[in-house]
Amino acid sequence: MLISLTIAVDALRPIIPCSLLSLSMVPFASCAIVIGGVSWIVPRHVAQQLDNMLYKSYMRLCLFVFENLSGVEIYLHGTNEEVVNKTGKPENAVMISNHQSNVDWIIPVMLAARHGDQGNEQAFRVMVKNSIHLVPMFGWYIFQHGYIYVRRFGEFIGAPVLRQLKWLNESDPPYWLLIFPEGTRNSAKKKHLLESSNRFLEKSGRQPMQNVLCPRSGGLQLALDNLSTLDAIYDVTVMYGQMRMAERRGLAPGMFDFCCGSQQFKQLHIHLDRIPIDEVPKAKLELRTWTIERFTKKERIIDEFYSEKPSTGSALPCVPISQTLPSTLFFSAALLAPFFSRTIGRIYLLTIASSPLLIAWLHIRKCV
Template identity: 25%
Template sequence: MSSGLAKGIVYVLLWYLSVWCGFFFVCCPLVFIAIFHLKAFRSLMSIAYSMWEMYPVALMNVMFGTEIILSGDPIDAGDQALFIMNHKTRLDWNFLWGCMFHASRPSSHRLKMVLKSPIRHAPGPGWVMQIAGFLYIERNWNADQDAMTEQLDYFRDIQHPLQLLIFPEGTDLSESNIEKSNKFADSHELPHYSRVLHPKTTGFTFLAKRLAENGQMDAIYDITVAYLGNSFQSEMDAVHGRFPYQAHFHIKKYSASSLPASDTEAMKLWLNKVWSEKEARLHQFYNEGRFEGSSVTSESKPQPLSNALCMALIFWTILQVFLVYGLLTSSFIRWLVLISSTIMIVLSFTSRGVQHLEVQWYHYFNSRNNA
C-alpha cells in the first residue's frame, strides 16, 4: 500500500467518524432544544457545524500540507448573503470550509448549501446537513421553489441570519459536462468555456429575488476556486490521498444595493457576466499560478495551524476515541447509535427531511399559540 493511499484512507475514516460523532453527541441532543425554542436550536446548530468544519481543514493541513490561499475581499461574518462558486470537483465543499474559516471576519459563519436531494439520505453527513438546515432540491422546479420558499421564510420568521451557497453550474467540471455545456452554448449563441460551465440561472435568480424581498441579503459573494498540485475530481481521489498542496480562493463582494435583484432578466445577465469574468480569471490563474492580488506563490512556506484549528483537531479526535470506546464497552452508547440511526433512516425516507419537519413544527407551534 502506497503512503498516499494509506494517508487517504486514514483521512477519510477520521473525517467520516468525526461526522458520526457530531451527529450522535451534538446534533441529537440539540434536536431536543428545537421542541421548546427553535431560534436557540438554530443558532446553536450553526455554531456546532462551523466548529466541526475546522476539523477537515486541520486534517488536510497536517496530513497533506494543503494550504488555503485567499485573495480579493474578506467575508463579513455578520452579512446575510448569497454565495456563488464554480464547481471544479466533487470535493470543492471540503476545501470551501477552509476558505470560510480563513476569510471570515471574525472567523465564524453560518453557511448553508443548496444540495441535491439524494445527498440527504447519506448516513451521517446527509443526516447532519438535514439537521443543520441545508436546502435540498429534487430537480423538480415547482416542488423545489415551494420548498425553498418555505425554508427561507422560516429563517426570516425566526430571525436566523442566513448565509447560503449555491453552485450555479449544477455539477462538477468533468470532460463530459464541459461538452454538454458547450452544446448548450452553441444552441444559445454563447462562447465555449473550458474552465467553468455555463451557469443555470433559474435557481440563482429565484434565490436572489426571494432573499432580497425577505431582507435576507446584504451582499452576494462570488467565490472562484482553483487548485495547484495533484489532479483530483472525485471522492475516490481523496481515498487515494490525491490532495492539492494549495487551494486558492478569490472572493469578490457585491453589495445587494448595487444589484438588480428584483429584475429577473437583469440578474440572469449579471450572473452570465460574472461567469465570463470567472472563466478569464481562471485562465490567468493557471498561467501564473495565483490569482491577481495574491502574494502567495508555489514556493511559499507551509501554512501553520491556528490555535482554533489545533483545538478542533484535538477535540474531534478525542470525541472519536470516546465513540469507539463507547461502542465497545457501553450498551447505552450502542443503543444511542442504533435508535438515532433508525429514526433518521425512517425520517429520511418517509418525509422531506428533518429540515422540513422543523418548519412544520414551527407552523404548528405558532398556530397553537395563536389559537
C-alpha cells in the same frame, strides 16, 4: 519487509481523514438528535445556539483535515478585503462558485473561518441536490441546519425551498448560502456536459467556454427574491494547483488527492469578488445575463491560471491549529467512547438504526 510496510502505511494514509470525517457523523448526529429533543422544551434561540456550537465544531474538524493535515498552500486573488479581514458582526451572503470537485464545498468554510471576530463557520449552508437527503444521518441533519434541497431533474417543488429560505431570512445568526450555478461538477472526463453547455451558449450568440459550464440562474433568483437580509454576493472561483500538472488540466483533485497527495503542486487558489447586493440585478433576464457574465469572467481567470506565468496572489496563513485541534480531539474521543461505555455504544447504534426514520421524517414533513 520494511519497504512493503512503508508502502502499506502510505496507501492507508487517505483512509484516516476520510474515516475521521465520515465516522464522526455518528456522534454528531447523536448530539443533533438530543438538541432536537431539547428544542421542544427550551427557547428557540437556545437550541439554535447549541446547534451552531455543534456544527461549528464539526466544521473545524473539517478544517483540521483539509488545512492542517493536508498542508495545502492557500492563495487569495480578487477583491476580498471586506470578506477575509472583516471584524465585528459577520455578513449575510450568497456565494456562487464554479464546481469541479468534492472538495469545493470546503472553500467557503475556509473563508468563513477568517470572517468576523470569532469566525463564521456556523453560517455555512449549501443549496444541494435532492438525492443527498438519502445519505444516512447527514441528509436529515443538514436540512435542520438550513441547507436547501433542489431537484436537478423532474418537476420543481418550490414549497420546501421557499420554507428554508424564509427560515434563513428570519434566523438571528448570519448565513452564508453556497450555490453552484453550473448544477453539476465540470470535469475533462465529462466532455458531453461541456459540449451541451457550449451548444446552448452558441445558440444564445455567446462564445463557448472550456473551463466552466454555462450557469443557471434559477437558484440564485430564488435566493434574491426571498432573502431580504442579504448584504452581498461573494463570487468565488476555485483553482487547484494539482490541475497544473502534466495532463491534469480540467481534472480537479478529489478529497484523497487533495489531503494526502504529493505536496508538490498542493496549492489552492481562490479568486474572490465581493459584490454589494445593491449592484446585483433582480429581474429574471437581467440576472441570467449577469450570471453568465460572471462565469465568463471565471473562464478568463482560469485561463490565466493555466498560463505560463499565472498570478501568485496573496498567501493566506493556515488556520491556527489551536482553533481546530480541540474539535478534532472531541470527535476523536467521541469515536473511542463506545469502547469504554456500553451506553454510548447503544446510543450510537440507535442513531444509526434511526436513519430510515429520519429520512421518512423528511418526506412526511415534505422537506424534499
